[in-house]
Amino acid sequence: MNIAQIHSLFLNCHSVCTDTRTLESNSMFFALKGDNFNGNIYAEKALDAGAKYAIVDEASANTSEQTILVDNVLDTLQELASFHRNYLKTPIIALTGSNGKTTTKELINAVLSQKYKTTATVGNLNNHIGVPLTLLSMTDKTEIGIVEMGANHLKEIEFSCSIAKPDYGYITNFGKAHLEGFGGVEGVIKGKSEMYDFLSKHHNTIFVNNNDPIQVEKTKDHTHFSFGNLTHKNDVTVNFLNAQPFVKSEYKGLEINSNLIGDYNFNNIAAAITIGNYFKVDDAAIKKAIEGYVPSNNRSQIINKGSNKIILDAYNANPTSMQAALLNFEKQTGPKTAILGDMFELGSEAKAEHQNIVDLATKLDIDYISFLGENFHQAQLTSEKTKSYASFEDFKSENALSTLENATLLIKGSRGMALERVLDLL
Template sequence: MEEWYQLFKDHPFVCTDTRKIKAGCIFFALKGDRFDGNAFAKEALEKGAAYAVVDNPCVIPHTTEETIKYVLVPDVLKALQQLAAYHRKQYNVPVIALTGSNGKTTTKELITSVLSARYNVTATEGNLNNHIGLPLTLLNITGRTDMVVLEMGTNHMGEIALLTSLCRPTAGLITNVGGAHLEGLGDLEGIKKEKGVLYDYLKGHEGTVFCHENDSVLTGMLTERGIADNVVFYGDGPQAENEQAGKSVQALQPDGRLLLRVPGYPEIQTHLTGLYNVPNVLAALAVGAHYGIAPEQAAAAVAAYEPTNNRSQWVRTAHNVCIADAYNANPVSMKSALENWHSLPGKGKCAILGDMLELGASAHQAHVDTVRLVVAMKPDQVFWVGDHFGKAVKEEQAGGMCFATTEELMAYLKEHPLKDKIILIKGSNGIGLHRLIPSGAC
C-alpha cells in the first residue's frame, strides 16, 4: 500500500469521469450498470491523466511506454476504497459523519457552514454519500484540513458499516429514521438497524454522538445500545447540554421562510422553508457549540446558507412563489412538505407531486395515503406525475390532473401557465420535477 499511496501523493487528484479529467490525475475505471470504465482508460490517458487504474488486463497495451501508465488491480472500486481508507488514517482530525432518512444533505451543509466560520472544512460535495462518493471525499483531505463532515447514505443493509469502516468517524448524528429506501431495507426496523450502525461504531470507538432529544426513535436507539456517555443532545428537552436547547426555541414562518429565535443566539432569518428544518438547524448549532463556534458566528452562518438542488428551496419566479423540494421524496418527507405548504398564509395553493420511488411493497399504499392527505387539504390545483400517483388518484377518485411524465406536464403548463400561486414541487429525483423551474414552467 505504501508504494500505491506514494503514487497518489505524487498525483493527488482522483477522477472517475473522462469528462472531468485534469492533467496529472489518476483515473479510476469504475463500472456501472450501463458502462465499464475500463473501456475509457485509454481516453482518460489521452486527455492528460497520469495513470489509469483498471481491473481488465485486456485494455492494457503491450508497448512498454504505454503499459506503465496502467495500474492493474483485482477490483477498481475496492482499490479506490482502500486508498481512501489509508489516506484517512494519515490525518488526526475530527471526522463528523451523519446519516438519516431525511434532511441529511441540508444538515450536512448547515454544519459545514457553521464550522467553516472557524475551520478549514473538507465536506461531502452535494449528495456524494455512497460507497463511491464518500471515498472520493476522503481523498480530498489535505494537510490544511481542520475538520471533515461526511454524509452517509444507504439503500441496502451493510452500507453504513462499510462507510464507517472507511471514514472512521470521531463524531456523528442520525437526523431521523423514516420510511426511505424500504425496497432495499425492508421495513422501519431494518432502517433502524442499518442507520444504528453509526451509533454502534461511535460507542465502540469512544466517539461523540449528537442526538435530537425530542425524537423518541433516536433516543430509544441510544437506550437500546446502552449509550450514555459522550452524547450531546439538542432540541427542546431537559437533557440538552448546550445553550441553544430549551423550550423557548421559537420557529416562525412570517413570509414562508423559517425564522428562529434561539436562546443565547441572535435572531436567525434563514433561507429555508418548513418547520421540519428546525432540528437540522439546531443540530448545526449544537455541533458548532461543541467545537467552539461563537453563537454570533453560528447564527450568521445559518442565516447565510441558501439551499440548492431542490432541497427546501424558497424560489420566487416571474409569476409564482415555489417551494422546490424535488430532489428526494418518501412518505415522511412528503407529508412534512405538504403540511408545511398547507400551513403557509396566502391563496392560490398549487401542488405538483411526483412519485415516491424505492418504496418496494409499500409503494401503492404510500401513494394512496398521500392522495388522501392532499384531498383533505383542498388545494386550488394539484398535478400528479408518475404511474404510482396515477393509479392511486384513479382508485381514490381524487381530483387534479395526472401526467405520466414531467415532459407531459411541462407541455401542458406551457399552454396553461400558472400565475400568482404558492406552488409545492415535491417528488423523487427520478421523476424529474427539478426541471420545472429552470424551464419556466412555474
C-alpha cells in the same frame, strides 16, 4: 504494488477521478466498472488527457508505466481512502438519515468553516464510491472532515463507517425511505443505526436530537452530546420560533433567520448549531453561517417567477418528507397549487403510501393538486381539486401553467421524476 505504495503515488497527484469527462490534469484515474460501462477502456484516454496515473484491473489496459494493474479497481479505491484517512488522522464527522442529510451536511460545513478548514462531501456523493472520493479529497490542511453516508440496504452504513472511521456522528431521522431495500421501517432504523454501533464500539461521540424518541432510546447508554428545546435536558438548547415561510430559531438569546423554508428544516439547523457549539465556534459566527446558507440543487429552493412563488423540492421524496412538505405548504398564504411526483424505492408499500399522500393532500387547504407518475396515477382520487397523470408528458400536454398568477406552487417528487422540468412550463 501495495496500498502504501499506491498512496505514495497518490500524494503526488492533484486529485482522483473516475470519469474522463471531468478529469483534471495530474490526477489519479480509477477505471471503475458498472453494469453499462468499463473504465478500463478509457485508461489510455485519461492519461492522454493529463492523468498522472491510471488504476486498472484488466491486463489489456495495463499499457504503460503510468498504469497500475490491481485485482479490483473499486476495492483499491476504497482501501486507498481508508489508508489515507488513517494517514491524515483528521477528525471525521459522519452523518446519515432518511431525510435532510445533504442540507444538514451543508449547514454543518457552513458553521464549522467559520473557524476551521473543512472538507465535506460534494453534493450527495454518499455511497460506496462517494465516501472514498470524499476522504481522498481531504489533505493535510483539512482540520475537520464532514462525510455524508447514504444507504438503501442493510450493512451499507456499516461498510462506510469501516472506511471513514468517524470520530463523531449524527443521524437526522428515521423515516419511510428506501423501504424496498431495507424491508420496512424497522429495517431503516436498524440500517441507519449501524452508525451508532460503530461510534459506540469505539467510544466516539454521537450527536443526538432529544426531540426524537428513537434517537434518545438508541443512544441512552452511549457517549452523546444532545440538543433540543426547553422541554428537554440538553447540552444545547435551540428553540423553534416560526417558519413564515423561512425557519426562525433562537439560540442563546440570538434570533437566527434562515433561508430554509418549512418547520421540518428546524432540526437540520439545530443540529448544525449544536455541532458548532461543540467545536467552540463563536455564537455570532454560527448565526452568520446559518443566515448565509442559501439552498440549491432543487432542495427547498424558493424561486420567484413572474407573480408566482415556487417551492422547488424536487431532489428527492419519500412518504415522510412528502408529508412534512405538504403540512408546511398548507401554512402558506394565498392560492396554492401542488405538483407532486411519484416516490420511488417503496417496494410492496408503494401503492399504500401513494394513496396515503393523496388522501392527506386532498384534506389539506390546498387549492389544486396534480399527481404525476404511474404510482400516483393508480391511486383513487376523491376530489375535483385533484387530477393524476401517468407521466410528465401527459401533464405537460394538458396544463397551461403559464396562466397562473399570484400563486404559490409546491413542486416535489423523487429525483427520477425530474420535476424541475415544471419550471419551463411557467
